[in-house]
Amino acid sequence: MSGFVSFVGSGPGDPELLTLKAVDRLKAADAVLFDDLSSGPILGHTKPGADLVGVGKRAGRPSPKQSHVSQLLVEYASTGARVVRLKSGDGGMFGRLEEELLALKAAGIPYEIIPGIPSACAAAAAAGIPLTRRLTARRVQFVTGHGVDGQLPADLNLPALADAQATTVVFMGKRTFPRLADALMANGLPGTTPALLAEEISRPEQSLTRSTVAELARSLRAAPSGTAALILYGALAAEGGGDA
Amino acid sequence: MSGFVSFVGSGPGDPELLTLKAVDRLKAADAVLFDDLSSGPILGHTKPGADLVGVGKRAGRPSPKQSHVSQLLVEYASTGARVVRLKSGDGGMFGRLEEELLALKAAGIPYEIIPGIPSACAAAAAAGIPLTRRLTARRVQFVTGHGVDGQLPADLNLPALADAQATTVVFMGKRTFPRLADALMANGLPGTTPALLAEEISRPEQSLTRSTVAELARSLRAAPSGTAALILYGALAAEGGGDA
Numbered sequence: 001m002s003g004f005v006s007f008v009g010s011g012p013g014d015p016e017l018l019t020l021k022a023v024d025r026l027k028a029a030d031a032v033l034f035d036d037l038s039s040g041p042i043l044g045h046t047k048p049g050a051d052l053v054g055v056g057k058r059a060g061r062p063s064p065k066q067s068h069v070s071q072l073l074v075e076y077a078s079t080g081a082r083v084v085r086l087k088s089g090d091g092g093m094f095g096r097l098e099e100e101l102l103a104l105k106a107a108g109i110p111y112e113i114i115p116g117i118p119s120a121c122a123a124a125a126a127a128g129i130p131l132t133r134r135l136t137a138r139r140v141q142f143v144t145g146h147g148v149d150g151q152l153p154a155d156l157n158l159p160a161l162a163d164a165q166a167t168t169v170v171f172m173g174k175r176t177f178p179r180l181a182d183a184l185m186a187n188g189l190p191g192t193t194p195a196l197l198a199e200e201i202s203r204p205e206q207s208l209t210r211s212t213v214a215e216l217a218r219s220l221r222a223a224p225s226g227t228a229a230l231i232l233y234g235a236l237a238a239e240g241g242g243d244a
Numbered sequence: 245m246s247g248f249v250s251f252v253g254s255g256p257g258d259p260e261l262l263t264l265k266a267v268d269r270l271k272a273a274d275a276v277l278f279d280d281l282s283s284g285p286i287l288g289h290t291k292p293g294a295d296l297v298g299v300g301k302r303a304g305r306p307s308p309k310q311s312h313v314s315q316l317l318v319e320y321a322s323t324g325a326r327v328v329r330l331k332s333g334d335g336g337m338f339g340r341l342e343e344e345l346l347a348l349k350a351a352g353i354p355y356e357i358i359p360g361i362p363s364a365c366a367a368a369a370a371a372g373i374p375l376t377r378r379l380t381a382r383r384v385q386f387v388t389g390h391g392v393d394g395q396l397p398a399d400l401n402l403p404a405l406a407d408a409q410a411t412t413v414v415f416m417g418k419r420t421f422p423r424l425a426d427a428l429m430a431n432g433l434p435g436t437t438p439a440l441l442a443e444e445i446s447r448p449e450q451s452l453t454r455s456t457v458a459e460l461a462r463s464l465r466a467a468p469s470g471t472a473a474l475i476l477y478g479a480l481a482a483e484g485g486g487d488a
Contacts, residue, residue, distance in 0.1 A: 021260040113369035125357035141385035160404035
C-alpha cells in the first residue's frame with residue numbers, strides 16, 4: 001500500500017501567499033513535514049488529527065540530518081498516507097529538494113512538486129521593486145551564501161556575481177556577507193552598489209533596510225545576527241519605497 | 245476620489261497556482277487589466293460586471309504601447325475603481341512592472357505588489373527537477389532573450405551565462421536561442437550541456453523536451469515557432485522524469 005508525497009512550496013511565510021493547490025494538498029494531508037519558515041498559520045489549513053512534524057534546519061543550529069528527513073518521508077508514505085512535504089519559498093531553490101526526490105524514487109513512492117512563491121520575489125514585492133529592468137537589469141541571479149560547512153562556498157562564480165548590471169539575491173548569506181562583499185569588490189563590484197537587507201519577509205516583523213554593499217558588509221560584520229534574511233544588490237535595490 | 249491598484253502575479257497559467265491573496269484581489273476588483281498568459285480560467289474569479297481588459301503583448305506581434313497600458317491603469321484607478329493589474333508569472337521578473345509603478349506614483353495613486361509563481365519555478369516543478377543543487381548548482385539565473393527590438397540583447401553578460409555550474413533559464417528566448425547558443429558556446433559552454441524546452445507551462449498543452457544546448461539550437465533554427473516557452477540549461481536539465 002503506497003502513499004503519495006506532495007512537495008509543496010509554502011511561499012515566504014504569509015499564509016495568504018499559499019497557492020490554491022497548496023491549500024488543497026494541506027487539507028487532504030494525513031501528515032505534514034514542515035520547515036521552520038513554513039509553520040505557524042500555514043499549518044492551520046490541515047485537518048484535525050493530521051501529524052504535523054517539524055524538520056526545520058535553522059541557520060546556526062545543528063541540522064537534523066537530511067537523510068533522516070528523507071527516511072521520515074519514506075516511512076510516512078509507506079503506511080499509505082498522503083504526505084505533504086512543506087518547504088519554505090519555492091522548494092526547488094536552495095531547498096535540498098533533490099535529495100528527498102531521490103529517496104522517494106528509490107523507494108518507488110509517487111510524488112508531485114508544487115511550486116511556491118520564492119522569498120526573493122516576495123522581498124522585492126514588499127520593497128516595491130521589480131527584479132528586472134529593461135535595458136539595465138536583464139539578468140537576475142539567486143545564490144546561496146551558505147555552503148555545506150556553513151561558510152561562504154569557496155567556488156562561487158565571483159565575476160558573474162560582481163556584475164552591477166544584474167540583480168543578485170543572496171539566500172542564507174547574512175553571516176557570510178562581509179566575506180562575500182570583500183570578494184565581490186575585489187572582482188570589480190563598486191562598494192556603492194545599492195543593497196537591500198530583507199528580514200522576516202511577508203511576516204508582521206518584516207524589516208527592509210536599504211544600504212550599499214560596502215555599508216551592509218560593515219554593519220553585518222559589527223552586529224551579526226541569525227534571523228532569516230535575504231540580501232539583494234544591484235541598481236534596483238535603491239528604488240521603491242518599501243511602503244507600497 | 246482615488247482608486248487602488250493591485251499588481252498581481254498570476255503564476256504560469258494554471259488557475260490552481262494563484263495565491264489566496266490573488267484570488268481575494270480578483271474577487272474584489274472592479275477592473276482587471278490582464279496579459280495574454282494570465283487570462284482564461286483565472287478570470288473566472290472576478291465578480292459579475294467587472295471590466296476585463298486584455299493588454300497582452302504576444303511575442304512576434306506588434307506590442308500595444310507600454311505607455312498606453314500605464315495610461316489605462318491610471319484612468320481606471322482615477323475613477324475610484326479597485327483595479328487588478330494581472331501579470332503572468334511573477335510580475336517583478338521581465339514584466340515591465342517598473343514602468344507602470346512609475347506612472348501610478350506620478351499620478352499619486354496607491355498600489356500594492358503581490359508576488360506570483362514564476363514560470364521558471366513552475367517549469368522546473370513540472371519537469372521534476374530543482375533549480376539548485378548542493379555543491380554543483382549553487383547559482384540560478386534568469387535572463388531575457390528578447391531585447392527591446394525583439395532581437396537577442398547585445399549586452400548580455402555572456403561569461404556569466406556560459407557557466408555550466410549554474411542553472412540558467414531564458415525567458416522569451418525561443419526565437420533568439422540559436423544565436424544565444426552560438427555565443428554561449430563561443431564563451432566556453434559545452435554544446436553538450438543539458439537543455440530543457442518548456443512550452444505552455446502548467447497548461448493542458450504543456451510540453452517538456454529534453455535535449456542539449458547545441459541540439460536545441462539546431463532544432464529551433466530549423467523550426468522556429470512563436471508559442472510561449474522557457475529554455476532551461478545546466479546539469480539539472482537532464483534530471484527528473486517529467487512525469488512527476
